[in-house]
Amino acid sequence: MDDFGDFLAGLRGQIERCAAEAVPEHGERTAARPRPTRRITAVATACLAAAAIALALVVWPPGRDTVPTSGSGGTTAIMLAPLPPSLGSSSGRLRAPVAAPAPEPGYHVLDVAARAEDDIWAVGFLTTIPSGSVATSSVVLHWDGSAWRQVRAPEVGAVRAIAVDAEGGAWAVAWGSRSGTSQHMLHWDGRAWTDHVLPPGAGLMADVYAISPDDVWAVGAKTDPMVTRGNYSWNPEHVRLSHWDGTTWTTVAAPAGARRGFLRSVSGTGPADVWAVGRRDLRGGKAAGPLALHWDGTAWTRVPGILGGAPWLVTVAALSPADVWAGGEKLLQRWDGHVWHSAPHDFAIYSQLSVVSPTSMWLAVQNRGVVSWDGHGWQSYSLHDMGVTNADTRATVNAVTGVSPRDVWAVGQIWRRGRQSVNSWGPAMPLVVHWDGSRWRTVVDSVSSR
């Protein structure tokens, strides 16, 4: 039920608020204290954002029970931010009124993007439960060549994707569930992060591709309310493409025949070679299968010929105009400039591919770890092989990016078995691992409660 944890905690917060605001039905003994949940959440996240700047570096004790096979005998854990319990106890307002087991906070690192070996960004979110309601706050991390640090950024809730341009700028996509309809984008101009809101009707974005400070693409979908016909109910979705010209975000129309559906990933090799992939729908909500769109510098066109075999594509990555990979679920296709070819593989694709060279392609495979393509075959690195998990830990790899074949980063989250019972797991902690060409090393796997 882990994927419903946020929902259950959120619903608990709502019920708690109803309980606090309810007029007791028979009078005197009242628990009713009007508690504006939203404001408390805002206070809590603001405190966190401020506290998160405090950094500390500690060394994780080596050899807990097994020395990681690929480790050097001890992993360095960089402490990103204090855990919230100190926050809870420092302010009486944040105490939950009912003595229930406190839900756990959790870090999730969802995406990573590299411009150079000393300039890498990762994004995700931190959930805290200050008063029973879930507060989701943005997490933005940066690697400067020597350490991962949490960077102050405007609070936009969970951040799901990030892209860097060649000149050091970066764009990140807020998950967008906070307000429901408006899409926030975070922009790094080399000095600070700022918050930009896409115009109404732009839809919600899933991914971003930054070419230069005045040429950035974001893709996603606009979802309509549910419609019902007979036994079928569905939410009609409309493909959305947004472009940043250095000053404003503008919605660009999808080509005819590819307006229904959604886009999940965007990438390319420059201003006149951009790919976007997702799913195409037919009138009436029926899914028509994988969708691939291409931008040649002047227009978006639908590129047909991609095989079925997956309900939709989740990732596209290009090395050159004649070497493009696209994948989703069980489907992996390679574009040679003229046609798509199937690439055999035995893992499911749910995350972004990272193509470094024709002989170095990388993919995060959730709880299976990381796989790479060396030009001839697949190399698989399980989380256990990577030295990340053992009997008392489990982890998920959400994204991977390569600077070079000998400099690859993967991010995700890690859980440790709880103290109280063998079946309980501690809160999700950030996970950052690095490949140096011969072995994986865990760089971040915990946070400080200082």
Next chain:
Amino acid sequence: MDPESRSDEQLLTASATDPAAFVALYDRHAKRILAFFVRQTLEAQVAADLTAETFAQAFAGRGRFRNPGPGSAESWLRTIARRQLNRFVTRQRVERRWRERLGMEPLAVSPDALERAEELIDLELVRREVAAALDGLRRDEREALVLRVVQGKSYAEAAREAGCSEQALRARVSRGLRRLDVRLEGLGEDRHG
């Protein structure tokens, strides 16, 4: 009194005058109710909405609970949940009536949960129920359930084998499961025949 040591019935009765006691009841039952809906609908967001509506209705009606004995609070909750499910089955819509009355905002399930909903379903349990009741199903529903639930194929794969669209297969699976629910739990007449 420590909410941990109180029975469901004590909590629910107390919640009429001490609404906070209802939160403790939620903590005990939310996961089970959600799991029930996920299993019955195979749709993460629908299950989440039904769960929210169930607790909203229970909260709004907590003053009307009469305690006939141990276990009655849980079966009271389950009755509300079943009623919500029945309403969803017949109308294909999740009502927001009670949530709106209480001023509760819609809660979205994370996209991950939506995509992985099928992994969260207790397939083993469904598998047993399906195996026991397959004969009573329509042929297309039985085929869909065998492919998806018993053999554990993805919707895309199962749809290819059944020679129908993925959406049609999803509909057959959920119709079939609802029909099983009707058979197994005696939830009134089948309106999808």
